[in-house]
Amino acid sequence: MEKQYDLIVIGTGSAGAGVAIACSKEDWKVAIIDSRAYGGTCALRGCDPKKVLVGAAEIIDWNERMRGKGVQDQPTINWADLMAFKETFVEDIPPAHEQKLKDAGVETFHGFASFINEDTVQVGDDQLKGKHILIATGAKPAPLSIEGEQYLGNSDDFLSLEQLPSTIVFVGGGYISMEFAHIAVRAGAEVHIIHHGEQPLSHFDPDLVDELMKRSREVGIQFHLNTEIQAIKQTAEHQYSVQAVQKSNEQEKSVQIECGLVIHGAGRVPNIDKLGLDQANIDSEKQGITVNEYLQSTSNPRVYAAGDVAATKGLPLTPIAGMESQAVRANLLQHNVQIPNYKVMPSIVFTIPKLASVGMTVEEAQKLGDHIKINDMDTSSWYTYKRTNEKHARIKVIIDTQARRVLGAHILSGEADDLINHFATAIQFDLDIDEWKKTIYGYPTAMSDLSYFLEE
Template sequence: MSFDYDLFVIGGGSGGVRAARTAAATGARVALAEESRMGGTCVIRGCVPKKLMVFASEFRGQADLAREYGWDAKAENFDWTGFRTKLNGELDRLEEVYRNLLGGSDVTIYDGRARLTDANTVEVAGETVTAKTILVATGGRPVRPDIPNAELGLVSDDIFSMESLPKSVLIIGGGYIACEFACILNGLGVEVCQYYRGAQVLRGFDDEARGLVAEMMKEQGIDLHLGTNIVEMGPAGDDAGPRPTASDAAMGAPVGEGDSGSKDTGDVAEKDAPATYRGPIRVKATNGQERVYDAVIFATGRAPNAHGLGLEELGIGINRRGAIEVDEYSKTAVDNIYAIGDVTDRIQLTPVAIREGMAFTETVFKNNPTAPDHELVPSAVFTQPELGTVGLSEEQARDRGPIEVYCTSFRPMRSAFAGKPNRVLMKLVVCADTRKVLGCQIVADGAGELIQMVGIAVKAGLTKEDFDRTVAVHPTMSEELVTMHKPVRTA
């Protein structure tokens, strides 16, 4: 049978674009469809704009620190409008870069929502095309909880398009997105309150590390309430402005500029529609607190964009989390249909999606079956201070056998000289039998940069003695990673 394309990719995020380009480099005829903006979550409404906001939010604290070092430095009256204009310009530039990369690779681009009508046929932008192989890389989206008046709140996608900064905000959630935006908005001068129903934020990360992050967040002025959730929320009085109707929300009245990731699902419930309400919101909490905020942000989870693509009709499994079920080679239950990235809910990180896309090309177009490697993936949480992690947490390692824990927490020279309470943490978790370093946790400014380097050592299977043989760079925070000679505890 003759097909229009050898490969049709659904989704223009980092994983889908990398797979399309690497497949095209083998001589395959490739097309890619994206219904929103090229670049996907990471480039348009995730990693990139968030990191630029992190940079912006740090300058107020840096100015304060500079004064302690003798500088007449000030960072006041943050210009959100000017920053947002420049941010949008940068995102436009990056989107064009992605389009040019695809065009330069001879990948045909379809701007529209794609849907499968059979295992080889795609409907997109008013056309019907066929492909020998299909790759689904549609990513995920933030979701609002199913509670009354949830449509009054924002989700992470909405933050980048706010027309003005709120004076006060309530963030619901305790994961990395909630904590990152709590630190960002606090740094930009917003009064931030955060509710999390669990006992400690950043569930799943090392207990000691996440405890220090939470302590530092509170030290910076974030009003963090643990074991706390919303009882009810609603507009704060008659002068709060018109409340959106369900039909308004479903039609996606604009929040500002940009797109909401909720439009990517195809079968989005009204609770996932973009927020349209602007005005004070009254919130009552389980801890008895009742107060009014200018905005409420839900950071309570993400869902894969797997529905509405025609997959279920072809017999492709979608699990309870809403993720596409794939084997170790990213293949679905249909032999010629594959899926990568957040839509498979394996590890929701952009570099992982890119690696999965490259492994897909090796497997399908280079006749070199390659399973993506999901072991020992380093990652960072861009709170202030940052949390960098690779390998096992202390709690995970305890369950696997005898371990030694090497750990230190201290005030780094930079902040100690300025009389600041900032603390850092360096931790190595070591297998007592093999001496291999099983995991590393760093809480410090620049921990994301540091953990990348440590990740190489951990991935290589180096031992604690390999670390010990490495000469320290002095004076640095990171020298502690090679000077901790006695374990603080064993298990």
């Protein structure tokens, strides 16, 4: 049965649902489709539930740092109780999310969507024909093409573990591996990270990553760098042998780790392979669906794409998906009037301590000339961090001394997630350093250190 719509949205996460509701409120006939529970990755199986687990790990770390300094008893994590608490943040989202869409007049569908021509999508027995179509299907773990790949778990699996295995191997050195490793090790697991490069978190400041790795090793995380995973073999029920090769100085060394879980943290790719893009004349590339500056398909103008599935300048982050969603709704309703603004994209790794970045890197800034100043400060002895015995805290602030502007900031500390947002604001609105310094911040707080960060 064919049904006609003004707009069909594929995906109910940060990039899709808002567009569906906004267009429906303008009396468009709108349909939305998802093959999974309504709500998207961030709310159900990503950022939000992850940070609930991070909170418990931070309590463990805080107590450990303060032992002998007024704190005596060290708590432990009850994994089952923690997961039950995490579930309270997730369980109500799918029905509430779907009801919100229905209340806005959006017709909801469950199932896999695939194009059968340039304007028609098949979902189960239904054929949906749309004047416009938004693809917002996000990303999924990248295929690794290794023996035993079927034994790889992913972030969804980690966030739904009923019991924490005694030993866990994370494949890859990105956000997922590093964040989950810091949770798991503080919950009592033996943790290994296998990474093909010389350093994890390649998009962050290498000096700060080095410092984070020092702390990671102190708490028990074991790194296997310059190491390529070769195979995963099941040795018993819920028991695996991970086989890898470590390359160093043109020599190779075999690595074998026995564990109860192997988690894929080696990157994600656009979730487009089952959409039948060829049937709809939708061009794509490695980064995702090929779009113009208005997030419109370059080959099929009926189609737009937003979030991790679109090939744009944006980082694969929830706020970027949300920003692109706002642009798409404007471009649909007013015909291509808004170009997404990627000027500021703060990025945070919720390890313990946290690592955050916004704006230019040091390497980029140093190419601009002598008027660029890099304030590189070890802040571990500052009051803000000394009071909780945080021995790994550092900040780099990139200043244009002529334009009187901050160009970038890179922070490692327990306060990094909040601090980076202040720098994001300064960069977004080109705040004059001298004017910014006049702001009075509450004391003693992490932000009350600002004037020292901006010293020349």
